[in-house]
Amino acid sequence: MKRIALLFALVFGFHANAQNIALHAIGYGNANSRTGTLAEAHVNLINNGTTTNSYIVKRTQVGTTGLVDSNYFCWDLCYPTWVNQSQGTVDIAPGSVAYDFSGYAYVLDTAANGQDTIWYTFENVADSTDAITVPVLFVFSTTFGQNELPTPSAKIYPNPSSTGRVTVEFAASPAAVTVEVLDVLGKLQHVIDVPAFATQAVWVSEDAPTGVYLLRKRSGVQVENLGKVLIY
Numbered sequence: 001m002k003r004i005a006l007l008f009a010l011v012f013g014f015h016a017n018a019q020n021i022a023l024h025a026i027g028y029g030n031a032n033s034r035t036g037t038l039a040e041a042h043v044n045l046i047n048n049g050t051t052t053n054s055y056i057v058k059r060t061q062v063g064t065t066g067l068v069d070s071n072y073f074c075w076d077l078c079y080p081t082w083v084n085q086s087q088g089t090v091d092i093a094p095g096s097v098a099y100d101f102s103g104y105a106y107v108l109d110t111a112a113n114g115q116d117t118i119w120y121t122f123e124n125v126a127d128s129t130d131a132i133t134v135p136v137l138f139v140f141s142t143t144f145g146q147n148e149l150p151t152p153s154a155k156i157y158p159n160p161s162s163t164g165r166v167t168v169e170f171a172a173s174p175a176a177v178t179v180e181v182l183d184v185l186g187k188l189q190h191v192i193d194v195p196a197f198a199t200q201a202v203w204v205s206e207d208a209p210t211g212v213y214l215l216r217k218r219s220g221v222q223v224e225n226l227g228k229v230l231i232y
Helices: none
Strands: 008-011 021-027 039-047 053-062 068-074 090-092 097-107 114-124 127-140 155-157 165-169 177-182 188-194 200-204 211-219 222-231
Touching (some): 021 127, 039 090, 039 127, 053 068, 053 127, 068 114, 090 097, 097 127, 127 211, 155 222, 165 222, 177 200, 188 200
Antiparallel strands (some): 008 127, 053 090, 053 114, 068 097, 114 127, 155 165, 177 188, 177 211, 211 222
16 A cells, blocks of 8 residues: 655746746645645746647656656646646636646655655647746655744745845844754755844855755744745
8 A cells, every 4th residue: 555645846947948838826835744645736827928829738757766656637637647648728818827737746655755856848739839848846854844834024035046045034133143044854954144133144045956945043042933945
């Protein structure tokens, strides 16, 4: 019997082949692999062209690390693991956004910590050059959700980030503090020294591998979670 792990699913980037279809928004959430629940990711697409176009979706690659066990996706209909292309299309009018796509995944090991990727290509049935490939990153951890609620006043931007710099804003402290950056395994990756009464810190993330990171503020033994950021 398969052991199912809940993944943290998100879309972390894309590659466009033409100008009409484009990524409009990405959705991701965090999850704990011990809970044994299905992971879900969403991709919203916009048609920047001047005519209504019909698009199919193809699952072009499943996994590179061997952690993804199975996957299905929904577009015009929902398709099981063994079907790699939608049988129908979704029409997107000029300037309109399609909210139709959702992708799902399982992993074998409920004690797993790691990540894997599934690639989807959205293609105009009348023009194969009008296409976009979106890699969907599934991140799963046994520690997600454990005392990780962010401080409501904290802000992290840009998020997701590919700029090499991430800014985090938070309430001022009367004494110097540090901002810690942890990976999905809970390992400390970077520490930023923050002077007293400062309200922001900048993490130079250009050398950080693709993935999800937890930012937290530490003052002595007191730790305040600031939130998560996706680096791609």
